[in-house]
Amino acid sequence: MKRLSRAFSGTPKPIPSKQDEVPAQRTKKIVEERSVDQGRPLRVIVIGAGISGIIACIRFVQRIPNLDLCIYDKNADIGGTWFENRYPGCACDIPAHTYQATFEPNKEWSSFYATSPEIHRYWKRIVDKYGCMKYIKLKQRVDEATWDDQNSKWHIQIHDVDSGSTYRDQANILIQATGALNNWKWPSIAGLHDFKGKLLHSASWDEDYDYSNQRVAVIGNGSSGIQIVPGMLPKVAHIDHYMRSRTWVSPTFAREYIDKRGKGLENYIFTPEEIEIFKNDHQVYQNFRKEVELELQSVHGATLIGHPKQIGAHEEFIENMKRRLANKPELVDELLPSFPPPADASPQCDIVKVDATGIHTADGQHREVDAIVCATGFDTTHTPRFTIKGRDGLTLAERWKKTPETYISVATDGFPNYFICLGPNAGLGEGNLLVLIEKELDYFTECVRKMQRDNIRALAVKGDAVRRFTQYCDEYFAGTVFSSKCRSWYKGGAEDGRIVALWPGSSLHAMKVFANPRWEDFDYQYVNDNPTGWFGDGWTENEKLDKINVDYLDDDQIDFPRPVHA
CATH class of the missing domain: 3.50.50.60 (FAD/NAD(P)-binding domain)
Incomplete structure (x- = not known):
């Protein structure tokens, strides 16, 4: 010790005793009065009871404990676009057996491309089966949503369509499920x-x-x-x-399947016998369903300039038009x-x-x-028809005045606890849109589960993450057919506009992206400004309720490794 002390200059300081030690910053209590696995109560408001809103209802109720859920819709019935669009010939341009919820296959579609009334009836059955009307309020139009940064709440103003009265509501989390093509408009034609x-x-x-x-x-x-x-x-x-x-x-999907049953048909009507086979033989139905899905998911190359599938698609489209x-x-x-x-x-x-x-x-x-x-379309600016104000009073219309920017299509900086179904750059030029919607909602439920688990009061995507996604989209689309010189709603109606409607990749690519949230792309604010609050008070919920179990020893709960030697 003498030899070590000579190595230091200056007067040595006395070593404090244990009694003299003063812990730094021990003035704030960090042990929260909550169990480590307690899901704090959260109110979630969803705007829109179309397909996205319905799936949001089912998944949030299924997965989020202590949930207070409300879904507002301006229409007199559920269904969104399939309630609003009733024009002659209205049908889905995607095969019916792929345009459905993965968890609720319909084996009784009457035709290959289902009509609007039949699709609407399908979603009405789903709403009834899963008890969604308990959470849905119809003829209630959201006029404004404002973020309260101090309390980490969304304040929403709602207009009752029948009475004309307005009232207010609030939520921890706001989900916009109004759809990309919802605000229809008359064309600008004189007279x-x-x-x-x-x-x-x-x-x-x-x-x-x-x-x-x-x-x-x-x-x-x-x-x-x-x-x-x-x-x-x-x-x-x-x-x-x-x-x-x-x-x-475009050519009809599963052309070979349809041609086997009637040459020249554009929409095949299933016979009662075929429907009975689907209903009674699940494997036959699954094989057919997967065959159509495989074709739907196998055309991504046709969107890439110079790709062999894109070159082949050009000739195929020409022959289809001639036919x-x-x-x-x-x-x-x-x-x-x-x-192209x-x-x-x-x-x-x-x-x-x-x-x-x-x-x-x-x-x-x-x-x-x-x-x-x-038949002149919709407002494609992606700005919702109601006013939405984020931090510091910034409106989404102002934030997106130059171009609608998002983080992987579902969030934007400055608007915490706000998620968008089918937002800018969420649509598909090919692939399965319904599966994409489901994966988006899976992503949202993961975010809300994290907020409950980690005691987060405000979750906001970082501005850098938004800018990186915008840059990625621009670079990606430069090599696709969508960048060709044509006036398209994909570009907001301009010939040389940014492509703001489509996902920058394939449908399968989007599924992979939404499977694993990158938590490092978000900023967090915690309940009581206590980042350690998630740790709770040393208890689990079951212990407090005297419902202790050791199910973790059940065989189906154990992850058995495979031995090298039996």
Whole structure:
């Protein structure tokens, strides 16, 4: 010790005794009055009772203890887009056996591509089966949501559609499940509302209107317009279809399966015998379902410029268009787009103006009609129709004024405890959207479980993580067909806009991303500002309730390793 002391300069300080020690920062208590596994009560509000809202209801009730859940929807019934869209010919453009909840397969779809009424009935059955109406409040429109940073709560203003009155609610967590294509709009055409005939929009269809023997004009050749024209054609006296941009019509999925049952069919109707086989032989049904799913998940290469599947897809799309226009081959050259498939153009047309009796076009013609159908789409800015204010009063509209930016499509910086179903860059150019929705909701429940487990009051994605995802999207899409020069809703309606509607990768890629949240991409604030609060008070819940068990010794609870030598 003498030798060591010489190595130090200055006067040696006396060594304090145990009694003299003063622990640093022991003024704040960090032992919380809670069990280590106690899930603190959380109120979750979901906006929208469409498919995302319904699945959110089922999964949150199933997985989150101490949950207080409420789902608000402006409509008179559940179903979202499948309640709102009732135009003639309305159907899903994805095979019905893949457009369903994975946990609730429907073996009784009447056709390969299910119609809107049948899809709506399917989700009504699910809502009834899982008791969702207990949590859903219809005809309640959310007008505003404001984040309270001091109390880590969302304050929501709701408008009762029937009474016109407003009231307020609050929640720990806010989930926007309104969908990407929800806020429909009239096209900007001079004199449109001067028209004295019947004016309809595909997303707000008047089912009482009888268009039999009427002269009809359909504006738009997006997915709705393409369905409406053949849907109305058998009953109308005459129909004009106005389109400004050319568009691709994709080949039918599982073409071989359909052709075996009837050449030239675009939508196969299942026979009662086939439905009975599906109902009684689960393996036959599973094989068919997986066959269709495999085809749906195997076309990602067609979206990448120069990929062999993309080159092959171009020829396949051309042949499909020729087959569909076999009765009018002279239209092929007029309708084939210059941009590669499966890029999509927005539905617009060269209409100069509308007057009381009909439509004036750029070629100087005036065509009188009895009804005008606008299949012209939605507000694609992704900003919700209600006001949402995050930290420091920043609105989401202001945050996304330049471009809608997110973190992996589900959150954005400055808006804690706020998750978005099918937000910017969540849509799919190919693959299975329903599975993506389910994986998003799995991700949200994992985030909320972490908030309960770790005693977190505010979870907010970091700004750097949002910027990195934006950069990734821009780099990725530069090598895809979606970046081609065409006016598309994928780009917010602009020819050279950022691609803000699609996921930057395949459907299977998205499933992998949502499987494991990267907790390092978030900032946290804790209950009582105590990061150690998750540790609790030394007890577990079952101990306090005198329900101690040792089930961890049951064989099905033990992870048995495989021995090298038996």
